[in-house]
Amino acid sequence: MINEIPEVVILRLPLYARVLAILDDQGTDVVSSQTLGTMLQATPAQIRKDLSYFGRFGKQGRGYKVSGLLRELRQILGLEKQWSVVLIGVGQLGRAILSYGGFAPQGFHIIAAFDSNPASVGQRVGDLVVRDVKDLETVAGDRQVDIGIVAVPAEACQEVVDLLCQSGVRAILNYAPVQPRTPKGVWVRDIDPVVALQSMTYHLKSLEGRRDTAGGRGRRVAAASS
Amino acid sequence: MINEIPEVVILRLPLYARVLAILDDQGTDVVSSQTLGTMLQATPAQIRKDLSYFGRFGKQGRGYKVSGLLRELRQILGLEKQWSVVLIGVGQLGRAILSYGGFAPQGFHIIAAFDSNPASVGQRVGDLVVRDVKDLETVAGDRQVDIGIVAVPAEACQEVVDLLCQSGVRAILNYAPVQPRTPKGVWVRDIDPVVALQSMTYHLKSLEGRRDTAGGRGRRVAAASS
DNA sequence: TTCTGTGAACGGATTCACAGCA
DNA sequence: TGCTGTGAATCCGTTCACAGAA
Numbered sequence: 307m308i309n310e311i312p313e314v315v316i317l318r319l320p321l322y323a324r325v326l327a328i329l330d331d332q333g334t335d336v337v338s339s340q341t342l343g344t345m346l347q348a349t350p351a352q353i354r355k356d357l358s359y360f361g362r363f364g365k366q367g368r369g370y371k372v373s374g375l376l377r378e379l380r381q382i383l384g385l386e387k388q389w390s391v392v393l394i395g396v397g398q399l400g401r402a403i404l405s406y407g408g409f410a411p412q413g414f415h416i417i418a419a420f421d422s423n424p425a426s427v428g429q430r431v432g433d434l435v436v437r438d439v440k441d442l443e444t445v446a447g448d449r450q451v452d453i454g455i456v457a458v459p460a461e462a463c464q465e466v467v468d469l470l471c472q473s474g475v476r477a478i479l480n481y482a483p484v485q486p487r488t489p490k491g492v493w494v495r496d497i498d499p500v501v502a503l504q505s506m507t508y509h510l511k512s513l514e515g516r517r518d519t520a521g522g523r524g525r526r527v528a529a530a531s532s
Numbered sequence: 533m534i535n536e537i538p539e540v541v542i543l544r545l546p547l548y549a550r551v552l553a554i555l556d557d558q559g560t561d562v563v564s565s566q567t568l569g570t571m572l573q574a575t576p577a578q579i580r581k582d583l584s585y586f587g588r589f590g591k592q593g594r595g596y597k598v599s600g601l602l603r604e605l606r607q608i609l610g611l612e613k614q615w616s617v618v619l620i621g622v623g624q625l626g627r628a629i630l631s632y633g634g635f636a637p638q639g640f641h642i643i644a645a646f647d648s649n650p651a652s653v654g655q656r657v658g659d660l661v662v663r664d665v666k667d668l669e670t671v672a673g674d675r676q677v678d679i680g681i682v683a684v685p686a687e688a689c690q691e692v693v694d695l696l697c698q699s700g701v702r703a704i705l706n707y708a709p710v711q712p713r714t715p716k717g718v719w720v721r722d723i724d725p726v727v728a729l730q731s732m733t734y735h736l737k738s739l740e741g742r743r744d745t746a747g748g749r750g751r752r753v754a755a756a757s758s
Numbered sequence: 759t760t761c762t763g764t765g766a767a768c769g770g771a772t773t774c775a776c777a778g779c780a
Numbered sequence: 781t782g783c784t785g786t787g788a789a790t791c792c793g794t795t796c797a798c799a800g801a802a
Contacts, residue, residue, distance in 0.1 A: 316735075319730075319734070323730070324727070328710075382734065383731070383734045383737070384734055384737030399628070402624070407624075408709070409729075412730070414726070414729055453729065453732070453736075477732040477733070479729060479732075483550060484550070484554075485547070488752075495731070495752075496752070497723060499629075499632075499635075500635065500640070503705060503721070504609055504638070505609070507611065507613070508609045509702075510610060510702055526719075526720045526721075
């Protein structure tokens with residue numbers, strides 16, 4: 307195994323983990339690449355190949371043990387660890403992110419929220435008090451911060467990202483509609499629902515007006531970051 | 533031009549349009565693939581090649597006229613049209629989506645919101661009254677609905693997506709943490725911030741503890757849908 | 759027999775490199 | 781001279797197909 311693991315493979319692992327968790331909940335204990343492929347809309351060969359980058363998790367003639375494979379993937383992805391996250395930007399979007407219950411159960415803990423607007427600073431939001439973005443480096447000096455979530459307007463994005471990078475953050479989930487530049491070693495995923503919609507309208511456009519065309523076949527594309 | 537246009541190219545066009553809009557606002561009137569490449573963190577060759585699938589928009593020795601290219605891209609992507617959107621699921625996430633001001637200015641108009649919870653049905657949210665999801669087909673029969681945004685729990689996702697497809701919707705922006713199955717001709721983009729985070733932790737894990745490693749160079753990956 | 763793991767073949771996307779136009 | 785447009789070359793990810801383990 308001299309291989310460099312392709313980034314696309316890494317992007318798929320969380321999806322594998324997600325369906326394995328569902329299977330595990332259902333009490334399924336063994337699953338084949340075939341079945342997994344059906345659930346994930348992928349080929350069995352792709353799943354086997356992807357997993358083979360990391361080890362030999364299956365049993366020939368049987369398949370993969372659900373709980374075991376799930377544990378392996380969580381291990382590989384670093385999901386057994388608790389990650390500390392800071393949020394920058396406590397506008398409408400930022401508040402929605404803070405109140406979203408989906409992060410903590412997956413080990414992502416938002417430990418602080420920042421804004422630059424003096425009107426927001428000091429406000430209580432959920433169980434955090436909004437701090438001035440100027441304090442970010444101080445906070446990051448006190449406690450390790452692994453991940454930053456950026457929910458500021460486009461104009462402020464690069465500045466905020468620079469600050470996060472200076473503060474030692476190495477992963478950024480960016481909701482601003484621009485692609486910030488980062489130094490090597492800092493990872494970014496962009497989430498922009500408008501961009502996601504805009505690439506679908508390309509396909510809709512061509513079927514204009516028709517309601518029941520069997521035309522261009524729909525496809526699914528991983529739409530997370532850029 | 534006998535070519536089928538690669539889907540990855542379509543996924544990049546909205547990003548091109550986004551920076552061109554910024555340049556246009558700034559009053560820049562000509563831009564080279566070089567400059568565009570720097571702004572988008574892409575190679576100039578890729579940008580030229582991508583654009584060449586659709587026509588010859590540049591002038592040798594000069595570059596691309598910003599406003600002209602922007603207009604072309606908006607045309608190609610179908611962004612000059614107004615698109616009608618329905619939202620399914622008016623929980624916390626759904627409400628945040630409704631109050632998000634970023635869709636309408638880009639031509640995406642949320643014309644109705646649905647939920648299955650009787651407690652929500654009839655409630656006023658923004659300037660919409662939440663309707664019962666059972667009325668979806670009726671509404672879609674009255675007015676053309678182009679796009680569905682799904683913001684329901686994982687368990688309800690497939691059911692809701694099936695209903696949207698039956699109602700003639702051909703593009704779905706899915707916020708539920710599962711990948712729904714759709715018939716050919718229906719496009720899906722998945723947005724799951726947790727999945728986006730989980731593929732970054734893979735990279736963070738390996739640098740564990742170190743604060744200033746020049747280790748694995750960070751990369752940017754389009755993280756929109758799947 | 760069934761299903762994994764994997765080298766080899768394939769196909770598609772990116773990059774190169776240059777001809778050609780302004 | 782500067783930069784586009786584009787075939788050709790390259791790179792990389794996916795799929796095939798089969799050997800081998802249960």
